[in-house]
Amino acid sequence: MNCFNQFKDRSKTRLQKSAPTLKCLSKFDVSESKRETSSCSATPPRRITEIYEEKAQNLRVFTFAELKQATNNFNRLLKIGEGGFGCVYKGTIKPPEGKAGEPMIVAIKKLSKDGCQLLTVVHKVIYRDFKSSNILLDGEFKAKLSDFGLAREGPTAGHTHVSTAVVGTYGYAAPDYIETGHLTSKSDVWSFGVVVYEMLTGRRSLERELPKPEQKLLEWVKQNPADSRRFGTIIDPRLENNYPLSAARKVAKLADSCLVRSGKDRPKMSKVVEALKDIIAEAAACVESPPVKYLEDVEDSPAPAEQMAASIKRRFAHLAKISENLDGVNTRRFMMMQRAKVT
Numbered sequence: 001m002n003c004f005n006q007f008k009d010r011s012k013t014r015l016q017k018s019a020p021t022l023k024c025l026s027k028f029d030v031s032e033s034k035r036e037t038s039s040c041s042a043t044p045p046r047r048i049t050e051i052y053e054e055k056a057q058n059l060r061v062f063t064f065a066e067l068k069q070a071t072n073n074f075n076r077l078l079k080i081g082e083g084g085f086g087c088v089y090k091g092t093i094k095p096p097e098g099k100a101g102e103p104m105i106v107a108i109k110k111l112s113k114d115g116c117q118l119l120t121v122v123h124k125v126i127y128r129d130f131k132s133s134n135i136l137l138d139g140e141f142k143a144k145l146s147d148f149g150l151a152r153e154g155p156t157a158g159h160t161h162v163s164t165a166v167v168g169t170y171g172y173a174a175p176d177y178i179e180t181g182h183l184t185s186k187s188d189v190w191s192f193g194v195v196v197y198e199m200l201t202g203r204r205s206l207e208r209e210l211p212k213p214e215q216k217l218l219e220w221v222k223q224n225p226a227d228s229r230r231f232g233t234i235i236d237p238r239l240e241n242n243y244p245l246s247a248a249r250k251v252a253k254l255a256d257s258c259l260v261r262s263g264k265d266r267p268k269m270s271k272v273v274e275a276l277k278d279i280i281a282e283a284a285a286c287v288e289s290p291p292v293k294y295l296e297d298v299e300d301s302p303a304p305a306e307q308m309a310a311s312i313k314r315r316f317a318h319l320a321k322i323s324e325n326l327d328g329v330n331t332r333r334f335m336m337m338q339r340a341k342v343t
Contacts, residue, residue: 062093066093067091070091070092070093071089071090071091074087074089075089078090078091080136081133081136130172130188130191130192130195131169131171131172131191131194131195131205132195132198132199132204135195170206171194171204171205171206171216171217172190172191172194172195172205173187173190173191174186174187174189174190174191174263175190175261176261176262176263177190177263182263184263185268185269186263186264186266187263188269189258189263189266189267189268189269189272190258190259190263190266192258192269192272193255193256193257193258193259194217194218194259196251196252196254196255196258197217197218197221197252197255198217199236200234200235200236200248200251200252200255201217201221201234201235201236202236202237202238203217203220204217205217205218218259220234221234221252225252225256226249226250226252226253226256227249231245231248231249231252232245232248235248243283244282244283246282247279247280247282247283250275250279250282251276251279254272254275254276254279257272258272
């Protein structure tokens with residue numbers, strides 16, 4: 001799925017419910033954010049526009065007119081999301097002339113009149129703003145990552161991190177990145193841990209309408225850790241207590257390992273993927289049998305056992321796919337648009 005950037009006014013309406021975007025912290029000035037250290041890359045991380053110059057010769061460039069046609073003039077009925085860099089629309093594009101094939105469904109970010117259009121292939125990329133609202137699901141509940149507007153090239157060989165201005169979304173950014181401006185692949189691992197807990201609990205990372213002790217997701221789940229007797233109370237109530245408790249505990253512990261404060265002590269995403277696959281295999285075996293109630297004093301679930309089992313399988317499979325996609329960001333090619341004039 002290809003995403004196209006819109007650089008629009010940064011002001012946000014009060015109606016938006018998404019978590020606030022982090023701004024550069026006051027203690028990081030321009031010179032400090034670009035400061036070189038012995039452990040970081042010798043040169044500042046290249047921007048997407050720079051990498052495009054050397055990588056984009058074999059990629060298709062779309063004109064604004066083509067995108068306008070693909071989305072039926074950016075029809076509101078085709079709008080599927082909105083983020084800090086613009087609105088995302090569902091669109092259909094035709095294959096290049098002379099090539100057979102079905103039209104491709106893509107996600108298109110509406111361009112402002114003076115917006116930048118980029119199209120590039122990126123390697124060793126750190127996503128930098130991984131969150132649940134950037135995960136798209138297709139008709140078969142397959143997860144796709146979107147919105148690479150904040151992605152940056154990772155550190156070069158022999159270096160542990162790149163120094164950069166602190167950006168992202170409050171509630172998802174790793175604390176070590178916020179405090180130092182040092183960006184590593186482990187920064188994304190922290191964000192993934194947050195998303196895992198969102199899926200387990202059915203809550204967002206920050207919900208201000210809840211009682212104060214429950215507003216911040218990570219602080220709330222710490223009150224009922226995976227090994228505690230009341231761990232089941234944090235699980236999404238929509239599962240109606242029909243889930244393999246042992247698998248849920250293991251997923252929570254895996255999330256905890258992603259949320260270690262020191263980045264160097266977090267696992268690699270490849271290891272997280274392997275661990276999730278093992279947990280999912282165990283969970284799949286459990287849901288084949290009749291569901292079991294794990295909490296006391298809970299009324300019988302009105303949902304059919306088959307429907308609940310399918311829901312559990314889908315949730316775990318979705319989680320595994322997300323982790324694979326995030327791990328693949330370090331090597332996957334992704335598409336954005338080349339600067340063009342709008343006529």
